[in-house]
Amino acid sequence: QKEVEQDPGPLSVPEGAIVSLNCTYSNSAFQYFMWYRQYSRKGPELLMYTYSSGNKEDGRFTAQVDKSSKYISLFIRDSQPSDSATYLCAMNGGNKLVFGAGTILRVKS
Amino acid sequence: DAGVTQSPTHLIKTRGQQVTLRCSPKSGHDTVSWYQQALGQGPQFIFQYYEEEERQRGNFPDRFSGHQFPNYSSELNVNALLLGDSALYLCASSPLGTSYNEQFFGPGTRLTVL
Numbered sequence: 062q063k064e065v066e067q068d069p070g071p072l073s074v075p076e077g078a079i080v081s082l083n084c085t086y087s088n089s090a091f092q093y094f095m096w097y098r099q100y101s102r103k104g105p106e107l108l109m110y111t112y113s114s115g116n117k118e119d120g121r122f123t124a125q126v127d128k129s130s131k132y133i134s135l136f137i138r139d140s141q142p143s144d145s146a147t148y149l150c151a152m153n154g155g156n157k158l159v160f161g162a163g164t165i166l167r168v169k170s
Numbered sequence: 171d172a173g174v175t176q177s178p179t180h181l182i183k184t185r186g187q188q189v190t191l192r193c194s195p196k197s198g199h200d201t202v203s204w205y206q207q208a209l210g211q212g213p214q215f216i217f218q219y220y221e222e223e224e225r226q227r228g229n230f231p232d233r234f235s236g237h238q239f240p241n242y243s244s245e246l247n248v249n250a251l252l253l254g255d256s257a258l259y260l261c262a263s264s265p266l267g268t269s270y271n272e273q274f275f276g277p278g279t280r281l282t283v284l
Contacts, residue, residue, distance in 0.1 A: 163210075
């Protein structure tokens with residue numbers, strides 16, 4: 062079993078929709094939870110990070126962490142075609158980041 | 171302020187050959203990590219360098235080795251290349267002391283092994 066599980070999608074939504082992306086994990090030692098966005102043929106770009114359980118909002122993006130369920134989410138409001146990318150969840154495992162496989166998101170105009 | 175830079179952008183090698191990939195970290199960063207990202211997968215941690223020493227290593231064979239220079243730039247070397255080494259190799263840099271281990275990624279080097 063992988064330490065971090067993420068549905069690869071693809072997830073296809075119309076412009077303006079609310080998008081929900083999720084990851085589950087097995088290692089209860091993880092404390093920092095991150096979401097990266099990766100466009101085709103580019104390196105991952107950090108979107109948001111959250112420490113321990115709770116919510117964090119940044120513009121159209123909201124990150125949620127539920128450590129009791131080992132479940133994290135990223136919500137995107139008013140999705141735009143420019144949001145089309147692969148979204149990677151990541152968690153800190155010591156000095157390294159442990160990534161999910163990434164979810165491909167397509168926002169149709 | 172330049173971000174993380176990597177060279178070359180693309181590389182094609184044949185099985186059994188050796189390859190060296192290079193990374194310059196973001197200004198002010200002294201820690202460099204390397205990741206391998208196979209097609210359709212998330213990045214997998216190879217190793218991390220700090221103060222010219224390998225600080226942590228992931229589950230990769232000894233064919234993968236690295237080096238960090240006094241100016242904090244880094245190299246990733248892969249010997250005896252296998253077809254399965256074909257991937258995007260990502261370098262990430264971070265400032266020491268970042269509490270959540272924030273890592274900034276470069277654009278990657280795409281390695282194809284034939």
